[in-house]
Amino acid sequence: MNLPLSPLLRAEGLSVAYGTHEVVTNVGFELGRGKSLALIGESGSGKSTIARAVLRLLPATGHATGRVEFDGQELLGLPERRFRPVRGRRIGFVPQDPGNSLNPVRTIGAQAMEAAALLDEPDKALRKALILETFAQVGLDNPQRVYGSYPHQLSGGMLQRVLIGLAVLPRPSLLVADEPTSALDVTIQKRILDLLSKLQEELQISLLLITHDLAIAAERADSIVVLKDGAIQEAGNTTTVFSAPSSSYARKLHGDVPALNPDRYRPLREPGFRQLVARRDKAPKIEVSGVTKSFTVDGKVLTAVNDVSFEVQAGTTHALVGESGSGKTTAIRLLLGLEQPDTGKIVVGGEQVNGRSPEQLRSVWRHLQLVYQNPFTSLDPTWTVEKIVREPLDRFKMGTHQERALAVRKAFAEVGLGEHLLSRKPAALSGGQRQRVAIARSLVLRPDVIVLDEPTSALDVSVQADIVEVLLSLQVKLGLTYVFVSHDLALVRQLAHTVSVMQRGRIVEHGTVGEIFDRPRQPYTRSLLESIPSGTARFLREPSLCSSGRSSMRKRSHDRHRPRPGTVGVIPSEEAPRVQHARLVQR
Incomplete structure (x- = not known):
């Protein structure tokens, strides 16, 4: 008779306080070997604090009590010198913001060598080979170029892959990922999450995923723990918690996720849809015609916006969507008169924006305002x-x-x-x-027109829902016209009336929300829409995202650190749901 395996990670009665203020209270959960568990909740719910308690990375004022066991070993009472070999080697960590996690004045290779020191491999050449092989495994196309680059020379998605690569390099048993995709475009987010799922299965790593997005948790985790104000509200296998949440807080989180509730604000958007019909033959509030803008970077001409045209009717919301580098931000800077186009014409409220000095633009700016991405x-x-x-x-x-x-x-x-x-x-x-x-x-x-540049990207889904309701209510009350820039297509579907899809500076598709989301014509648009988390526990695996070990390095006793060969194929959707068998503890 086979006895069930003990969980890899177990927390019992875990409480964390900063000074005298307790922020996590009596939390308990279990994570099985090779399984995934998501801690979800709003900012301040305690999910990141729990992760840092497991990693023993709390600040000096933080103090954890209770019990945290990893592979049968109690961690909280372990002296730092004995825990240090655990952190990094056996428990890996992927932080939220790669921009702040990597040293900007050192190459990726120099920082990767620090992680490779955990391998106990004395041969520097072999350590570098292991690094390059791991970079290839996490889907970095040119590992040697990445190795020699500085962080600012890589995209956000590439930097996140670097961090994942450095975390899995020592082949840990547990990977803690703290909001690993919150700052990424929807397509890059999907690739990173697919990569984590693939590495989890290929290397048999357990995954502790920290997220505020219930749809991501439902799609990627075997089990879910819902936190609020440092206490567990609900815990169980993903299918149960997602399909039939028992706590009011979990139900609220479910209702606030845009991907799961596309028609939540339809009554507030109806006046805008009526405006589209009523003003069909009238002059638009905003008219952008044949606009092109180029920049010279390192002696090369870069066309950021290429022959872009769109119109926005008064009282409606028009969304510009696309990946980073698609030209969205340059387009709105041109609309606001902060940049001048090389060619084309921009008219707002009957007044031409381009070709005017800042003094002449004061009358336009009086009726044209901007809400930035990061209010802080x-x-x-x-x-x-x-x-x-x-x-x-x-x-x-x-x-x-x-x-x-x-x-x-x-x-x-x-x-x-x-x-x-x-x-x-x-x-x-x-x-x-x-x-x-x-x-x-x-x-x-x-003003008559407000440009909204990713106004909710830094907010939790619940706070985001409140802000969206405020914006749409004000639009109905004041007749405002919005230009909404976002990479979150699920949110765009909730609040926009018309959409322009941008790719490499061009608009590749334009239409109403229904036309774009229900009947996309372009493969690029379809790829964006397919990247929206559906909330279905699919666990899709794309073999192209992870390379198998292909290094020609000579075999050594340290081969146990090398990536395991082979790739994982796509799992049919009917076989995808997996139920976490390890018991979840709630104290």
């Missing part, structure tokens, strides 16, 4: 939010001091913020509150 960096940290929101009124010298103060309070109320926050600075606000401040600032001049 776009809001002056030394100002109160009242001053931040009032600044456009001061610059345009609109009204008396009392009238400006009233306008600020009105804008605050419209975005659902209380007046008690007016005296605070941005650092004292949550991410959602900061983004509401940014929207209030854009509204205070009573």
